[in-house]
Amino acid sequence: MSAGFYFGVEVFLNGLMSGVMYSLVALGFVLIFKASGVFNYAQGVMALFAALTLVGVQSGQVPFAHLINAVFGTNVQHFGWEVPTFFALLIALAVMVLFAVLVEKFVLKHLVNQEPIILFMATIGLAYFMEGFGDLMWGAEIKKLDVGIPQGGNLWIEESTAFLGGDGFYGFYLDTLDIYATVIAAILVTSLVLFSKYTKTGRALRAVADDHQAALSVGISLRAIWVIVWAIAGFVALVAGIMWGSKSGVQFSLSLIALKALPVLILGGFTSIPGAIVGGLIIGVGEKMFEFLIGAPFLGGATENWFAYMLALMFLVFRPQGLFGEKIIERV
């Protein structure tokens, strides 16, 4: 086999890895949509806010320092200590749970029985609020995120595969961070599936997802379920924020990772956890292979963004509900 073939395989493998990163973002959308029928526009900002909180806590940054200094004329920036990553993760998670409680209390509770578009609009407002709140709380500068996950091409894989394609081939490049992301995503999805199948709360979640009214009639608290779902989505957002933030530093453009999740959702369906994973993999591989085979050589490159949407739309023609989405049948 020629080096070109193995480079193609390398692009394919990296496409899978990128797909996992997209899936991590898409998962949060699916969880909330499945349980409450809300398309959560704020999911990308949640990832940003969670990552900001993690780095802020980890580095001992004083929250609202700019505000405090402006009001009281002080100059406080840091507490002077650093919090170990594990505890910082727990605190960030606690903040996301608190966020879920507050969203339910101040937003969702007041919008029960409203049209989905109203709930969607509310999440747009929530996204803008959280972006501003995150800025006020932790500042707008770019922060380095280090939770101990190594980055860079995996040398062992490179060296042990270099013989495959002859002199022009340098071994398969796989980013160690992406390998970690894949393992973490696999654990996350397995845990979510086990949780929803084998726990009482999980079954309640599925009941709410199937039919709100029926779930309410058997005594399931819709409000409690919403808090749980938003908290889990907050946890997923934290994981996505860590993975994406490790590459670019934690900065406000992190909220734009949601754009990478949309074609995954269109393709995989808004209500399926496996759909988010498979959709992510198809989008990741599809866009990378298209760029490698057609985009870069013939179209000037930078085809990935539009190709991902085109691929998703092509699937939509044949399966409007997405690959794994539920077919909605409305009878007159």
Next chain:
Amino acid sequence: MKLTKIAAIAAAAMTVASPVLADLVFPSLSYRTGAYAAGGIPFADGYADYMTMLNERDGGIGGVMTRVIECETGFSTEKGVECYESTKGEGALVYQPLSTGITYQLIPKATADGIPVHSMGYGRTSAANGKVFRNVFNYPVNYWNGASIAVNHLLDINGGDISGKKVALIYHNSAYGKEPIRTLQELAKKHSFELTELAVDHPGQEQKSQWLQIRRERPDYVLMWGWGVMNQVAIQEAANIRFPMENFIGVWWSGAEIDVLPSGDASHGYKALAFTGVGADYPIYAEIQKYVVDTGKAAGDGNQLGTVIYNRGLYAAMLAAEAVRKAQEISGKMQIVASDMRDGMEALEITEERMTELGMPNFGPTFKVSCENHGGPGTAAVAQWDAGAKKWNLITDFASSDMSVIQPLIDADSAAYAAENNITPNCN
């Protein structure tokens, strides 16, 4: 009676709507929010702090106080145009759009309104031809100069010969990112190097394909025209594939502390072009500290002083203030208007002696603007990042670019613009 009433109302309205000619007004189209805020904040702070210092220390410029009107664009072209429309009536003297997209939109508008635009190190490169772009200035340097200076640096470190070398350009897939391509293509012909162009879509969070291609094709050097998250991701990806950082050179919009700090030690040795001095070791900083930071009048919390982009904001404000002085000198009046400012900008001369007086010795190049040349000297230095010390160091002087390649491109592009817009190039 009716007419009298209407006339009275119109007169009152005009009184309210007319600009209050008591200040020297500098709109600041800033972006303190959104995806590019980390770069927008230090520039806006530097610009505002310099003007505040002039007010506090000197009572303004020529005895007239300066007033900075900030308008948040979020780096959005639409909002930038809205900001222009909403502030131009305030007596705006000059606009610094801080975005190539906004600059392109403002060129015809500001020209029609007679307000000068200063796109310093960005915007439409051929605006350097003042005979066509009478109200637009892009001194001291533009993207085409930048491309040439980067290639000249490669020539310097290769003993003057880069024939047969492979150079990749990774660029933001926007009007800004595409600016250097034509120049680099011409330079590739002239110096016989092989150029590969790699586009990255906004915002640039995902660049796996581009860096896999770089790993496959093994270019000797990579040049970058990036902004925002694209910079941080590119530097991290370069480190991931173990691309030698000293062979990776960014334009000045890809060469701030915020671009290299997230990747930590891995970014050590990365190079970028710079058209201002680096760090805070200039006398001007003692003045900023005394009159602005210590008095609690800083635009930010004072933690950006001496950073690359803060310095650039400071420099932009200094150039605007010096143009005001020149305009006051030419017009003989202290309260100038936009047309006076344009004349002041066109007659601006920055000497080393003046820079030293201002507390900014060797902070930027010396130059003289003219009608024929709104682009200044087209010089920039190369800076290199020291990850251990967490600071940039200038490793070259402010070096010039290859105008034998660039000038014909400027002439051709500005001539095309003039033809499209029925402009007769002139200096009258």
